[in-house]
Amino acid sequence: KQEVTQIPAALSVPEGENLVLNCSFTDSAIYNLQWFRQDPGKGLTSLLLIQSSQREQTSGRLNASLDKSSGRSTLYIAASQPGDSATYLCAVRTQGGSEKLVFGKGTKLTVNP
Amino acid sequence: SAVISQKPSRDICQRGTSLTIQCQVDSQVTMMFWYRQQPGQSLTLIATANQGSEATYESGFVIDKFPISRPNLTFSTLTVSNMSPEDSSIYLCSGGGRMNTEAFFGQGTRLTVV
Numbered sequence: 001k002q003e004v005t006q007i008p009a010a011l012s013v014p015e016g017e018n019l020v021l022n023c024s025f026t027d028s029a030i031y032n033l034q035w036f037r038q039d040p041g042k043g044l045t046s047l048l049l050i051q052s053s054q055r056e057q058t059s060g061r062l063n064a065s066l067d068k069s070s071g072r073s074t075l076y077i078a079a080s081q082p083g084d085s086a087t088y089l090c091a092v093r094t095q096g097g098s099e100k101l102v103f104g105k106g107t108k109l110t111v112n113p
Numbered sequence: 114s115a116v117i118s119q120k121p122s123r124d125i126c127q128r129g130t131s132l133t134i135q136c137q138v139d140s141q142v143t144m145m146f147w148y149r150q151q152p153g154q155s156l157t158l159i160a161t162a163n164q165g166s167e168a169t170y171e172s173g174f175v176i177d178k179f180p181i182s183r184p185n186l187t188f189s190t191l192t193v194s195n196m197s198p199e200d201s202s203i204y205l206c207s208g209g210g211r212m213n214t215e216a217f218f219g220q221g222t223r224l225t226v227v
Contacts, residue, residue: 034216043119043205043220044156089155093216100146100171101207101216105155 002027002094006104013080014112021075021107023090028068034101035064035075036089044089048075080111115140119206119219126196126226133192134222136206141186143209147179150203150221159204162189196226 003026013019023033032051036044048057048064050073056065063076077084087108091101118137126132136145145162159179160168168181183189193200203223209216 036218041203041221041223043203044218046215046217049215091156091216099144100158100161101156103155 002030002092002102004090004092004102004104006088006090006107008107009105010108010110012110012112015080015082017080017111018076018078019080019109021077021088021090021109023073023075023104025071025073025092025102027092027094028071029095030068031093031095031099033064033066033073033090033092035062035073036091038087038089038106040087047088077109080109082111082113085109085111115142115208115217117206117208117217117219119222121222122220123223124225126224128197128226130196131192131194132196132224133190134204134206136189136191136208136219138187138208143186145183145189146207146216147181147189147191148205148207150205152202156205159191162191193224196224198226200224201226 005024007022030052034049035047038044050057050066061078066073087106089106091103093101116139120135147159148156149159150156158171159174160170162168162181162183164183180192203221205221206219207216
């Protein structure tokens, strides 16, 4: 059974700092890994999708890496801004079965002005 | 990527009643899913909505409590039946293709049962 863990559960940083969020998963037989952002009480916004054959993806100030063999992914946020404050969720789509996404519990990020 | 419209965005309901949540996608999608997010928790899959047939439910979720319809490739509904305060959650609809394609989500329905 696939399990996804995100560390840390919460993170508070001053504006302008670079930061890294971590995600690990137990079953490396995945199709892809996706990072989402969730604002309080809202739905999910997709940030980055990394296919199992890829090592990293970049979008603006965001860079996500994937090491499938070790079951790890990181989300790097450069020059953080208060508007980046949200919960960041990592999810993997495991091969076989229902092809469902399995989510971690998220990292709650607060960027202080 | 496709856009999902979900409604209502929020509701406050009396215990014992039922609420139907609608999910409309602006293009045809192969897969549609319904998730629940309880307060302070991550997302848990309720079921996969299958077009033209019965939904496939995850362990711990049953059709009598969460009936789902999917009459075509762009629309689905989830009903939360005979609600209790424990059903207070955010319910999210998700769509996408198979396997290696991106998943996208609606804005969620925030349900409070009193």
